[in-house]
Amino acid sequence: MQTNIEQEQLTYCAVHPDRETGLRCNKCERYMCAQCAVLTPVGYRCRECVRTVDNKFFTGTNQDYLIVAAVAAISSGLGAAAMLFIPIWLFVIFIALPIGGGVAYLIRRAVQGRRGRYTGYVGAAAVVIATVIVMLISRTDLINIGLWVYAGIVAGIVYNRFDGKL
Ligand SMILES: [Zn+2]
Numbered sequence: 001m002q003t004n005i006e007q008e009q010l011t012y013c014a015v016h017p018d019r020e021t022g023l024r025c026n027k028c029e030r031y032m033c034a035q036c037a038v039l040t041p042v043g044y045r046c047r048e049c050v051r052t053v054d055n056k057f058f059t060g061t062n063q064d065y066l067i068v069a070a071v072a073a074i075s076s077g078l079g080a081a082a083m084l085f086i087p088i089w090l091f092v093i094f095i096a097l098p099i100g101g102g103v104a105y106l107i108r109r110a111v112q113g114r115r116g117r118y119t120g121y122v123g124a125a126a127v128v129i130a131t132v133i134v135m136l137i138s139r140t141d142l143i144n145i146g147l148w149v150y151a152g153i154v155a156g157i158v159y160n161r162f163d164g165k166l
C-alpha cells in the first residue's frame, strides 16, 4: 500500500483540539494526546473506552446477584445433600473440588459471564447458607466436619473464580 505524504493531515486530540497527536485509541480509534491516553494491558486507549470496559467488566446488576445467589445455593445445596451419603468425611475433599468447579461454571453460565464487584462474595455466602440449610433440613449435626469442609472448599472456589480482579 502506498502512503501519500501530501494527503497526510495533522491530527488532534479529540478532547483537546489544540494538541496535535498521532496516537489513536486502539478501540474507538479517536485521536488522543498523551494526557488522554491510558495504557491498558491491550494497548493505549482513550479514557472513555477504559471507562466503558470497566463498566462492562462489572456488569453485575442486582438481578445478577440474585441469579448468582440462587444458582450457587441450589447447586451447592444439592452437592451438600449428596455429601450426606459419603461415609468418610475425608472423601469430601476430593468430591468437593469438582463440585466447586461445577458450581462456579453454572454461575458463570447463568449470568453469561457477567461479573459484579461482589459476585464472589454473594456466591460464596450462598454456598455456606445453602450448606447450613441442608444441615438443618437433614437434621445433620451442625458440627458435621464433612459438610463444613465441603462448604469451605466450594465457597473458596466460587469466591476465587469471581473475585473482582482481572
Ligand atoms: Zn477510545
Ligand SMILES: [Zn+2]
Residues within 6 Å of the ligand: 013, 014, 015, 016, 019, 032, 033, 034, 035, 036
Ligand atoms: Zn487530550
